[in-house]
Amino acid sequence: MKPIYNLLTLFIVYTSCAQQTESEIKAESPVNIEYTTELVVPDLNIAWGMAFLPDESILVTEKSGELIHFKDGTKTTISGLPEIYVRGQGGFMDIKLHPDYENNGWIYFSYASPEGEGEGGNTAIMRAKLNGSSLSNQEQLYKAVPNTTKGQHFGSRIEFDNEGYLFFSIGERGQRDINPQDINRDGGKIYRLHADGTVPTDNPFVNNSGAKTAIYSYGHRNPQGMTKHPETGAIWTHEHGPQGGDEINIIQKSKNYGWPVISYGINYSGTTFTDITQKEGMEQPLFYWIPSIAPSGMAFVNSDNYPNWKGNLLVGSLKFQYLERLILENNKVVKREKLFESIGRVRDVRQAPDGYIYLSVEGKGIYKIVPKN
């Protein structure tokens, strides 16, 4: 038996070391497209996140630290925000309504906070309620430590699963060698809390002495997309790879998603920083992009408004300035399409309760995807 095992090992090592220079599945331009975009909220700068209220108004986070309420064609700046540390990729980031928002009024958002010891800031999660044009009932639910003046990799998307758990991502803050593989440190993690900010007693590391007990999975780089699968209820994320190797993952409790031990990316300098793309005990991504598209925002199409897109996954591309449509079969990407090429840096994508898909595009505003007439 021995020789066969060796041969098998050799084969695995060989294939995993083969440096891929692009994805096997290329993103194609659609042959024809039945939809177009309509600018519904103009004049925004970097609208990082969007939330759609029951009265059809929209809450928009501007990375620079503004919360804008767009209602009946008018923008109102909402007061009552916490102090926000605006630097590099960080600032005021995602926003999400509680699943029972209509009853409890809770609005969740992520931001870089300068609170606590040390210069700089780190990612925090707060919930609050909207009272006219200001926030009330502010409760900080999480604040990553330590603060740092680094401007990279804050995360920080927010999602609820079907059980009402709050999930959010915090990137590794540019400290790949100390944060993502260490459960005693914040950064490079997906977190899970109860909606009130307390730690579920069955979180995976609650009994690990010294661990950050809010951690649900680790070994992440910089996840800026997170969404609930409309059928399975699973939490899907994507994250920025280094150069190549942006990933899509389905988040499972206690799992290690490998960064920086394994990756399909290379350093921006062109040198490889790791020779391996897989390792026992580390999850393989469901999909990876080579070259990187620099993904931000993520939504499944679930609505009857786009019959040909139903079940597809949409991902914003910051780098190539289009909306990527991924067609999946049995959790495998089988086709990729570039929608709305040259629209601009797509920062967020969401399907709203009205069944329409909205895109936030940097330097432009919020677009609605509508049928061509």
Add this chain to the structure above:
Amino acid sequence: MKPIYNLLTLFIVYTSCAQQTESEIKAESPVNIEYTTELVVPDLNIAWGMAFLPDESILVTEKSGELIHFKDGTKTTISGLPEIYVRGQGGFMDIKLHPDYENNGWIYFSYASPEGEGEGGNTAIMRAKLNGSSLSNQEQLYKAVPNTTKGQHFGSRIEFDNEGYLFFSIGERGQRDINPQDINRDGGKIYRLHADGTVPTDNPFVNNSGAKTAIYSYGHRNPQGMTKHPETGAIWTHEHGPQGGDEINIIQKSKNYGWPVISYGINYSGTTFTDITQKEGMEQPLFYWIPSIAPSGMAFVNSDNYPNWKGNLLVGSLKFQYLERLILENNKVVKREKLFESIGRVRDVRQAPDGYIYLSVEGKGIYKIVPKN
């Protein structure tokens, strides 16, 4: 100043000791009533609880230990129930859907369980999912101890508040002198858990050594009504008093509702068991019934289907066999009305998602309250 204080004290003592023999507000028969009842689920025995599914079918708990799914005019008995201890007032009791049932499928129910040490049983809470005609994913979330063969005071209504917390009641199991005032013991309590059955870390007694940490309030007798106020989101309960002194309470964290130290009731023998109706550190009821109506089931009218009843509280009367309608102003009962006199022992009352009010009546079935034509 001294004499004035003394006079005031005397006045308070005097009024609180005056034995009332009936409520100041009498229940009246309505002058005319625009509604009538229509039997929608016939041939039930003691249908303790009802839950209305999104497909407009109804889940009904029979106290004898059966879960019935009434759909398109047909009853199906659902399998997969836990072992149920049927004795006295106990058996299969309340049922409630998770607020996000459409996404997660969780059904919560209360029952007397014989599990664990000792003869008899005690109140338990389970959640499970409905798969065709059987339950799956059963998770027992709570089981009161110790078991006892006493047949009294199991509670046990279930409600969710707007934050997604699970509340339920457990009666004092006929042991008024040892259970309701002792937070180290189950019984005579309102409990609060996360929807997954874990104890919220900000429950009031989590840091009391030996305490049952799921307890949210104590000093209750036998609460068989619990409902969320549609405007404030507060949890309202009612409970059976001894003879006279049935109460309505709004549940507040860590509060002592007084049983058996204070009560407006008297023993069934006619002797008083407590001379006092109020005491510092114990909550006064929002309302109390003298004589007892033996309340079961509780619902606020919120629907546009009953314009004259909007904001009113409905309570079933087991003893006098009618539905009581309570008109409230600033959380005070200002008027009481007897609806559907002689309909039978009203065990449960709920407003369904269709906006109609349904009554479960012992030995008869489930009635819908509809406009007279």
